[in-house]
Amino acid sequence: MKLNGSEILIECLKREGVKTIFALPGGVVLKIFDMLHQQKDLDVILTRHEQGAGHMAEGYAKATGKAGVCLVTSGPGMTNVITALADAYMDSVPLVCFSGQVPTSLIGNDAFQEADNIGLSRPCTKYNFLVKDVNDLAMTIKEAFYIATTGRPGPVLVDIPKDVSMATTEFVYPTSVSIRGYNPTYDGNKWQIKQAAEAIMKAKKPILYVGGGVVFSGASAELIELAELTQIPVDMTLMGLGAFPGEHQLSLGMLGMHGTYQANMAMHYSDLVIAIGARFDDRVTGKVSEFCPHAKVIHVDIDPTSIRKNIHVDIPIVGDCKTVLRELNQILRASVNGEQKELRKPWWKQIREWEAAHPLSYQQDADGPIKPQYVVKRLYELTKDRDPIVSTDVGQHQMWAAQYFKLAKPNRWLTSGGLGTMGFGFPAAMGAQAAFPGRLVLCIAGDGSIQMNMQEMATAVVSKLPVKIIVLNNRFHGMVRQWQDLFYQGRYASSDLENTPDFVKLAEAYGAVGLRANKVGDLDAVLKEAIAVNGPVIVDVPTYRFENVYPMIPAGGCNHEMILEDPPELKDKQVGAKKVTPDGNDTVLTA
């Protein structure tokens, strides 16, 4: 069958099981769009910015576990999608991005809309390809999907020059793929797993530290079995939320910079850290030299470079979380007995004491300003029965969402962890919604972050993606303000947004629904109304402007030394600190 390059691309996508692609056209990809226009198997969601296309593909991938696909043009199309590629690379999201390139004869000539796509994307992709010959196209696409979705997943870029997308050749779909330099290890070393089992049996104060690897590997069931079998408490990273049920009695919640008191204390005082699909990020370890000073460390990860990158590991196991946990559980099932539970009783008593001493807390007065934590909590309580998918942007609202929205299952949590990309949440939610049209998809955003990809509201309306955005609106880059409060003597350099757009009117301008909750008493009704709308909604919730996220471990601080509340001198500094013009008038800051 003779096909042109564009038809080969479409044919290969179909055979990879792709249903939806997120795309924005341009000169050198017109042939591909023309062919997409003439077929019915692939849905093309036209985004308003290539960054949006990239994040939508990420959201699609995180919610489905399959590779997300985006298609952009050369030059600025490519440079715009870089942020999404870098985000996907940091968070191990399987993504295949197709970029247009100027015709092969013009490459290197500084042609119109030319960029060195391979050079630009090299440090932020798992691999990238420039296809110079249409005969290599099918094999390249097969390899791209294989690399993106196997081992430690990640983004792969396929750069297609215009002439390659137009040239014709005999289409042969490759049946298999084999790359001699790429053979991820899935099965853990049996001896090491046995060592790990023995260490678990002996440990008095063990802790499970689980990350996004468990989600991508689909190992939640195995993790739950391990935790229940051994009665070991579970700490989750930001990326790992949902890997273990948030309401489970063995869950201590999130750990790290804004983790719960019990999660961080349990890490610090444990005698055995069992890290599964987590990478000892600096937001988790804090000060490396004082990280888990009493613990032996078991580290299960499919990426050997994650092991011993930041901290010393006693029992490294390179392998897929699911495969390794299965094997570990098999050994433990035969050997765990009541003795271990008895052994760990004092440990659990200690953890419950920590939990009781400093639970997550905030104070919501019935007639006071709305507290952001309360919004997340109410949203959680009102929607948990519907098993929603929740996305966030980056900042204070993200941490409150992580603390208070207790996810029961994996693949429900879309957040930008490693790169910390503001503007991620809304397009990611749209990508998940495209994959699951019937599901409730929530985007918890800040008023700073949401403005970074606001243009995608046009996409949501046109492509009928009924995402519900809840804006926790404090008219600040709140996390920046928090750091300025704590470490820069309250000098709010460029963190006060002073005036944010009227999000209700903004939603309406796009043809979406806008709602606002001004009072605590209105909140439930407004949230319920939003959820009932059959279309995209922005709910604007003006919140108390000076709320800070606690607990907090200052960057480079030690994990057991958490700041638990605003220092007493802070309150005086905030109020009256600087003049702002929320309504056009100069006023002194008030609570």
Add this chain to the structure above:
Amino acid sequence: MEHIISVTVENKFGVLSRVAGLFSGRGFNIESLSVAPTLDPSMSQMTIVTSGDDRIIEQIVKHLNKLIDVIKVVDLNESEFVSRETALIKVHTKAEDRAEALRIADIFRANVIDSTPATYTIEVTGDPKKIEAIINLLQPLGIKELTRTGRVAVAREPIRASAVQPKKVARE
């Protein structure tokens, strides 16, 4: 500590920049790097001289292995190896220095591969200390140009069958 890492890679465009980008992106050190095709023209052999403590070398080896175009990585310091470097040295020679330049070349078993009335180009091969030594001796005559290949290295073959094989750095 200095390590010599032998890396077998796919012989295709862009591979060198992937390896170089890995070192620069992660702040690893490259002291020298040489690349040439192997017997199998689809593969190239890189010899990278780098330095770092054990933890850094472990990360370098792991990250090299992680690159998709990298087929095999051997840290030669894990066993015995031999290494050589070639230098081409163009020396100014006044009439009274020409005999001295030849004597020095002779002592180091170096070859004169080009000659003009005012210069000799000397080719010398050896370990880095030998290269440094001849450079030091020729310097007073006046070195016009100097180019060095960077080191290439290969593991020593054990004499007895039971002797320790160079430990292949596995992908754990």
